[in-house]
Amino acid sequence: MAKHKIALIPGDGIGKEVLPEGVRVLEAAARRFNFQLEFTDFDWSCDRFAKTGKMMPDDGMETLKGFESIFLGAVGWPGVPDHVSLWGLLIPIRREFDEYVNLRPVRLFEGVPSPLANRKPGEIDFWVVRENTEGEYSSIGGRMFQGTDDEMAIQQAIFTRKGVDRVLKFAFDFASTTKKKHVTSATKSNGIIHTMPFWDERFAEMCKKYPDIKADQYHIDILTAHFVRNPDWFDVVVGSNLFGDILSDLGPALTGSIGVAPSGNINPERKFPSMFEPVHGSAPDIYGRNIANPIGMIWSGAMMLEHLGEKSAADSIVKAIERTLGERTLRTRDLGVQADTAACGKAVERLVGGAAVHTKFSMSPSKLKDLGMTKYVKTSDGSYERQVGRAGPKMIRKPDD
Numbered sequence: 001m002a003k004h005k006i007a008l009i010p011g012d013g014i015g016k017e018v019l020p021e022g023v024r025v026l027e028a029a030a031r032r033f034n035f036q037l038e039f040t041d042f043d044w045s046c047d048r049f050a051k052t053g054k055m056m057p058d059d060g061m062e063t064l065k066g067f068e069s070i071f072l073g074a075v076g077w078p079g080v081p082d083h084v085s086l087w088g089l090l091i092p093i094r095r096e097f098d099e100y101v102n103l104r105p106v107r108l109f110e111g112v113p114s115p116l117a118n119r120k121p122g123e124i125d126f127w128v129v130r131e132n133t134e135g136e137y138s139s140i141g142g143r144m145f146q147g148t149d150d151e152m153a154i155q156q157a158i159f160t161r162k163g164v165d166r167v168l169k170f171a172f173d174f175a176s177t178t179k180k181k182h183v184t185s186a187t188k189s190n191g192i193i194h195t196m197p198f199w200d201e202r203f204a205e206m207c208k209k210y211p212d213i214k215a216d217q218y219h220i221d222i223l224t225a226h227f228v229r230n231p232d233w234f235d236v237v238v239g240s241n242l243f244g245d246i247l248s249d250l251g252p253a254l255t256g257s258i259g260v261a262p263s264g265n266i267n268p269e270r271k272f273p274s275m276f277e278p279v280h281g282s283a284p285d286i287y288g289r290n291i292a293n294p295i296g297m298i299w300s301g302a303m304m305l306e307h308l309g310e311k312s313a314a315d316s317i318v319k320a321i322e323r324t325l326g327e328r329t330l331r332t333r334d335l336g337v338q339a340d341t342a343a344c345g346k347a348v349e350r351l352v353g354g355a356a357v358h359t360k361f362s363m364s365p366s367k368l369k370d371l372g373m374t375k376y377v378k379t380s381d382g383s384y385e386r387q388v389g390r391a392g393p394k395m396i397r398k399p400d401d
Contacts, residue, residue: 021294
């Protein structure tokens with residue numbers, strides 16, 4: 001039986017609420033598909049920074065090397081500057097573990113209304129591949145003459161052939177597994193005169209190696225417009241650290257809720273652990289109210305399982321997400337309904353585990369049939385009679401006292 005070691009970092013805010021739901025779903029998948037998961041919790045967060053002055057201990061990176069993957073909730077909290085929490089925890093993990101691909105699906109589910117008029121499930125279904133370790137988000141630069149009229153800031157973007165080629169190769173390899181087999185590159189070579197023409201040149205060279213993959217490119221400004229007007233055009237979109245960051249937030253927004261969106265920070269060669277996290281942040285405004293949407297966390301778990309080679313388990317989680325979101329009463333407040341974090345998470349967990357969904361809300365008989373479920377109704381003598389579905393006995397008798 002395969003066994004996978006997973007580091008859990010709940011982090012801050014709603015990360016501490018949604019991560020337990022993700023873990024429960026992962027455990028249900030492990031039981032059903034016969035593999036083991038060994039979890040270890042770490043309290044690395046802004047709370048820890050407030051107490052110790054550090055987001056994680058000095059030997060934190062060395063400790064994480066002993067794990068296959070990292071499952072992270074969210075990082076960030078008022079009172080701790082964003083650049084401190086980001087560069088104190090997330091950036092070191094992404095860079096020291098060479099997680100050079102950030103992968104995010106963009107998909108419109110049944111039951112999640114898109115802000116785009118007349119868009120239906122199936123019409124928005126693509127992936128954003130973001131370069132995750134270099135590009136515009138470098139630490140090279142500085143500030144001079146602070147406090148004077150001559151104050152200045154310099155930020156250097158770093159694009160290497162190795163860094164650009166490997167993320168482009170990942171995008172093309174990934175597109176070879178999709179139905180459309182189409183890669184779109186985000187550029188801005190008409191305004192950024194060094195790094196973006198270099199990116200375009202490397203993209204053109206990579207296209208030659210994949211003659212069976214359709215390839216095109218757009219400047220980032222018109223590309224964002226096409227995301228809004230023509231999201232059905234896309235399959236795999238690849239961009240630099242900055243452009244990929246923008247597009248991978250815009251995409252989920254077009255599908256109705258960032259609360260649903262997952263992401264993976266991936267080391268494709270598996271030399272180091274990869275990290276999986278929901279796109280949403282720590283959301284201090286709703287923390288403690290048990291209303292956060294856990295789907296982004298759960299879907300991130302599915303991406304993690306696929307990366308670990310447990311594809312059947314991953315597919316079962318995605319199907320359970322589809323079914324849960326398709327049932328109106330199980331959607332959270334960001335989707336316009338009233339289900340809480342736990343109710344939504346437990347629904348996915350039980351579907352993954354093959355059990356019935358028990359909530360304080362009701363489902364129609366037709367929906368129960370569609371989900372392959374069986375409904376029993378308690379009779380006057382304490383027995384249970386099958387009312388909907390065909391699985392299970394027709395009657396469950398009350399045991400003798």
